[in-house]
Amino acid sequence: MIQSTQLQIEKLNLIEKIIHIEDENLIAYLNAMLLENTNEYKLSVEDLSTIEESRSKYLSSEDKGKSWDEVKSNLLKKRDERL
Template sequence: MQSTNSQKDKLELIDKIIHTEDQSTLDFLKEVFSDDHSKYELTDEQKLILEDATTKYYSGEEPSFTWEEIKNNARKSFNEKKS
């Protein structure tokens, strides 16, 4: 049995979908809910970027951050821009 929050979330999403007029949003949702997710492939350029980033990560050339560090850095940057 689903929780009340899950049911509420579903109903809110359905309502938003019903009232959306943006075709690109509808196309995106259709793709998300499609059974065929194998259509998307990285381009050769994207693969090279990913391989380069992975190499730098494993070599220690580029620092890595925890999710908490990323959130804190984003908040700090946002607050500095507001000031």
């Protein structure tokens, strides 16, 4: 398989970034991600149930949802709490 020049550049950039990572937890996380079958992501039955419940509430106007800014802010807070 012949790869585009841009794809090769992006891969080299990632390798360069990985070389400079000192955080062992981040290395372990990246290693786990690379070892997983990344071509296919499967949601658990619980995840699917949660999504369907949220969707039903949204469609029935029981839950009005959140703006992208609210979602982004909440995700950033959760990420920062984990670090």
